[in-house]
Amino acid sequence: MLMEISREYLRAEMERVGAHPASFPIFEKKADVILLKVFGVISPGANVIKQEMLSLGGDAVVHKNAVDCKVERSDVILMGTKKQYEALLKKLDRANYFGLQEVRKKLKDYLEKKKPDHVESPWGRRITFERTRLMGIINVTPDSFFAGSRKEDLKQALQAASDMIENGADILDIGGLSTRPGSEPVGEEEELKRVVPAVKAIRQEFPQIPISVDTYRAKVAKEALDAGADIINDISGLQFDENLVKVVAEYKAPLVLMHIKGTPKDMQKNPHYDDVVREIAEYFCERMEFAVSSGVRPESIILDPGIGFGKNYEHNLEILSRLKEFKSFKKPLLIGASRKTFIGKALGDLPPEERLEGTLAVTALCALSGVDIVRVHDVKENRRVLDIVEAVKCRGRS
Structure with missing residues (x-):
C-alpha cells in the first residue's frame, strides 16, 4: 500500500515511523516545495537563477524567450525547498552581476522575516x-x-x-x-x-x-x-x-x-x-x-x-x-x-x-x-x- 500524507501531519507520521526526533526539522525542511515569484529579473540573471536551481535539485520557470535574451526581462517562478533556497543564497553571494544581488536580498528577506505574533x-x-x-x-x-x-x-x-x-x-x-x-x-x-x-x-x-x-x-x-x-x-x-x-x-x-x-x-x-x-x-x-x-x-x-x-x-x-x-x-x-x-x-x-x-x-x-x-x-x-x-x-x- 502507498498513500500520500498531508503536510500538516508529517511530524505525527514521522513519530509513527519511529524516526529520531532530532531529524524532524531536517525532514520538514525537505518536505515543502515553496513557490516564489520574483518580478522583472533581467534575462541573463533569470537564466543564471534557473541553472543554479536545477543544479540544486529545484527548478525555475522563466519566459520562453529569456534563454536567448529576446526579452529584456523575465519574471521568475522559483520552485524549491527552504534548504534549496538557502543553498541558492550561498551561490548568489558572489554573483555581483545581472541584478542578482537584488534577487538575493529579496530571497534572504523572505526567508528570514517572520510575521509578528x-x-x-x-x-x-x-x-x-x-x-x-x-x-x-x-x-x-x-x-x-x-x-x-x-x-x-x-x-x-x-x-x-x-x-x-x-x-x-x-x-x-x-x-x-x-x-x-x-x-x-x-x-x-x-x-x-x-x-x-x-x-x-x-x-x-x-x-x-x-x-x-x-x-x-x-x-x-x-x-x-x-x-x-x-x-x-x-x-x-x-x-x-x-x-x-x-x-x-x-x-x-x-x-x-x-x-x-x-x-x-x-x-x-x-x-x-x-x-x-x-x-x-x-x-x-x-x-x-x-x-x-x-x-x-x-x-x-x-x-x-x-x-x-x-x-x-x-x-x-x-x-x-x-x-x-x-x-x-x-x-x-x-x-x-x-x-x-x-x-x-x-x-x-x-x-x-x-x-x-x-x-x-x-x-x-x-x-x-x-x-x-x-x-x-x-x-x-x-x-x-x-x-x-x-x-x-x-x-x-x-
Missing part, C-alpha cells in the same frame, strides 16, 4: 495571532449597506458590544462613516459625533476589549485614540488624509492598511486590473514604505486586500483563492467579506440579509488559509465556525 495598542492591550481573530462590526451610522449592523444611538452600540463580547469577539470595529459603493462621505464633525462617544462608552463599560476605529480622517483617529481606541482601520491606505499617518506614528498605534481603487463613491464603476494580485501587492509595498518612512512601526501594520473596494466579482474570488500569496509579506492579514455583494452574486443574487451562510463559508476558508483577522457582522455564528476550524487544525499540530 502580536500587535500592541498604545494602551498596552495585545492582540495575538496564534489563531484567527474575530472582529465584530459596529456601525454607528444610519446608512451602512447591511441594516442589521446599524446602531444609531449609544444604547444600541453598547448592547451590540456586549452581545459581541459575550459571543466571542476578539476585537470591536467601530465606524461612523459608511463606505458602501456609491456613498458620499458625511462631514468630519458628524463622524466625530458618532464615533468618539461610542468609543468612550464601550471603553468605560468593557475596559479590556481591543477597539478598532474604521476611519481615514486624522482628527477622528486622534480623538478616538484619546478616548481609548487601540487600532486605526483605514480603508484608504493613508491616501485620503495626509495627516493620518502622523497621528498613527505619534500614538504608535496598530494600523490596518487596506487596498482600494478609487473612492467609495466611484470604486465600483468598472474596476479593471491587468493582474489583480500583483497590483494589490505593489500597492502594499508602496504604502508600507510610505507608512514606515513616516514613523509607523513596521511591526504594527496589518494588511487588508480590500474585498469589494474597487473589485468586481471575479477579482474578489481570485483574492480569496490566493490568500497565501498575500501572507508572503509576513504581516498580519485581515479580510472583511461579511455579507458583501460578491457573496450574494455567488448565491444567486441574494440581498445582504440572506448572505450569512455564504459569509460563514468565506470565514472557514480564511481560517484554513491562515488569515489573522476576519471582520464580520454576525459574531456568534462566525465564532462557531472558527472554533470548529481551529479544532480541526489543532489535530495536525497535536
Whole structure:
C-alpha cells in the first residue's frame, strides 16, 4: 500500500515511523516545495537563477524567450525547498552581476522575516495571532449597506458590544462613516459625533476589549485614540488624509492598511486590473514604505486586500483563492467579506440579509488559509465556525 500524507501531519507520521526526533526539522525542511515569484529579473540573471536551481535539485520557470535574451526581462517562478533556497543564497553571494544581488536580498528577506505574533495598542492591550481573530462590526451610522449592523444611538452600540463580547469577539470595529459603493462621505464633525462617544462608552463599560476605529480622517483617529481606541482601520491606505499617518506614528498605534481603487463613491464603476494580485501587492509595498518612512512601526501594520473596494466579482474570488500569496509579506492579514455583494452574486443574487451562510463559508476558508483577522457582522455564528476550524487544525499540530 502507498498513500500520500498531508503536510500538516508529517511530524505525527514521522513519530509513527519511529524516526529520531532530532531529524524532524531536517525532514520538514525537505518536505515543502515553496513557490516564489520574483518580478522583472533581467534575462541573463533569470537564466543564471534557473541553472543554479536545477543544479540544486529545484527548478525555475522563466519566459520562453529569456534563454536567448529576446526579452529584456523575465519574471521568475522559483520552485524549491527552504534548504534549496538557502543553498541558492550561498551561490548568489558572489554573483555581483545581472541584478542578482537584488534577487538575493529579496530571497534572504523572505526567508528570514517572520510575521509578528502580536500587535500592541498604545494602551498596552495585545492582540495575538496564534489563531484567527474575530472582529465584530459596529456601525454607528444610519446608512451602512447591511441594516442589521446599524446602531444609531449609544444604547444600541453598547448592547451590540456586549452581545459581541459575550459571543466571542476578539476585537470591536467601530465606524461612523459608511463606505458602501456609491456613498458620499458625511462631514468630519458628524463622524466625530458618532464615533468618539461610542468609543468612550464601550471603553468605560468593557475596559479590556481591543477597539478598532474604521476611519481615514486624522482628527477622528486622534480623538478616538484619546478616548481609548487601540487600532486605526483605514480603508484608504493613508491616501485620503495626509495627516493620518502622523497621528498613527505619534500614538504608535496598530494600523490596518487596506487596498482600494478609487473612492467609495466611484470604486465600483468598472474596476479593471491587468493582474489583480500583483497590483494589490505593489500597492502594499508602496504604502508600507510610505507608512514606515513616516514613523509607523513596521511591526504594527496589518494588511487588508480590500474585498469589494474597487473589485468586481471575479477579482474578489481570485483574492480569496490566493490568500497565501498575500501572507508572503509576513504581516498580519485581515479580510472583511461579511455579507458583501460578491457573496450574494455567488448565491444567486441574494440581498445582504440572506448572505450569512455564504459569509460563514468565506470565514472557514480564511481560517484554513491562515488569515489573522476576519471582520464580520454576525459574531456568534462566525465564532462557531472558527472554533470548529481551529479544532480541526489543532489535530495536525497535536
